[in-house]
Amino acid sequence: MxxxxxxxxxxxxxxxxxxxxxxxxxxxxxGLGEKLFMKHCSKCHPNGGNVVTVTKTLNPKDREANNVKTEGDIIKLMRNPGPGMVKFGKNVISEKDAKAIAEYILKTFK
Ligand code: HEC
CATH class of the missing domain: 1.20.5 (Single alpha-helices involved in coiled-coils or other helix-helix interfaces)
Known part of the structure; x- marks a missing residue:
C-alpha cells in the first residue's frame, strides 16, 4: 500500500x-524561425496544422502530397500562397526571415 x-x-x-x-x-x-512562425503563421497553422484548409497542414505527409518539400517551396508559398492564406511580401518577411521560418517548419513538424 x-x-x-x-x-x-x-x-x-x-x-x-x-x-x-x-x-x-x-x-x-x-530561435528566430520559431518566433516569426508564432507571429505570422501560427494563427492559421497552430502546431503545424491548418485551421482553414485541413488537408494542407505543415506536416511532411501533407506537404509531400501537395508538393511542398523544400525550404524554397515553402518560401515560394509565402510569396505566392494558395486560396485562404495571406501573402507575405519581402516588406513583411525578409528573405532571411523567410528562410528561418522554412527551416523551422521543416525541422519542427514531423
Ligand atoms: C490566414 C491564414 C493563414 C496564415 C496566416 C498562413 N497560412 Fe499557410 N496556409 C493557409 C491556407 C488556407 C493554406 C492552403 C492553401 C491552398 O489551398 O493552397 C496554407 C498552406 C500553407 C502551406 C502548404 C501546406 C501544404 O501541405 O500544402 C505552407 C507551407 C504554408 N501555408 C506556410 C505558411 C507560412 C510559413 C505562414 C507564415 C509566414 C503561413 N502559412 C501563414 C492559411 C494561412
Missing part, C-alpha cells in the same frame, strides 16, 4: 515536470 502511494507520488511529480518543464525549455531556446 505504502509503496504504491510512493510510486503514485513519483509519477505525479514526473508528470508535473513534463507539463511545466517542456514549454519553459522550448521558450528558452526559441
Amino acid at each position: 505504502k509503496r504504491s502511494a510512493l510510486i503514485l507520488l513519483v509519477l505525479t511529480a514526473v508528470c508535473l515536470l513534463a507539463v511545466t518543464g517542456v514549454p519553459a525549455k522550448g521558450a528558452a531556446k526559441q
Whole structure:
C-alpha cells in the first residue's frame, strides 16, 4: 500500500515536470524561425496544422502530397500562397526571415 502511494507520488511529480518543464525549455531556446512562425503563421497553422484548409497542414505527409518539400517551396508559398492564406511580401518577411521560418517548419513538424 505504502509503496504504491510512493510510486503514485513519483509519477505525479514526473508528470508535473513534463507539463511545466517542456514549454519553459522550448521558450528558452526559441530561435528566430520559431518566433516569426508564432507571429505570422501560427494563427492559421497552430502546431503545424491548418485551421482553414485541413488537408494542407505543415506536416511532411501533407506537404509531400501537395508538393511542398523544400525550404524554397515553402518560401515560394509565402510569396505566392494558395486560396485562404495571406501573402507575405519581402516588406513583411525578409528573405532571411523567410528562410528561418522554412527551416523551422521543416525541422519542427514531423
Ligand atoms: C490566414 C491564414 C493563414 C496564415 C496566416 C498562413 N497560412 Fe499557410 N496556409 C493557409 C491556407 C488556407 C493554406 C492552403 C492553401 C491552398 O489551398 O493552397 C496554407 C498552406 C500553407 C502551406 C502548404 C501546406 C501544404 O501541405 O500544402 C505552407 C507551407 C504554408 N501555408 C506556410 C505558411 C507560412 C510559413 C505562414 C507564415 C509566414 C503561413 N502559412 C501563414 C492559411 C494561412
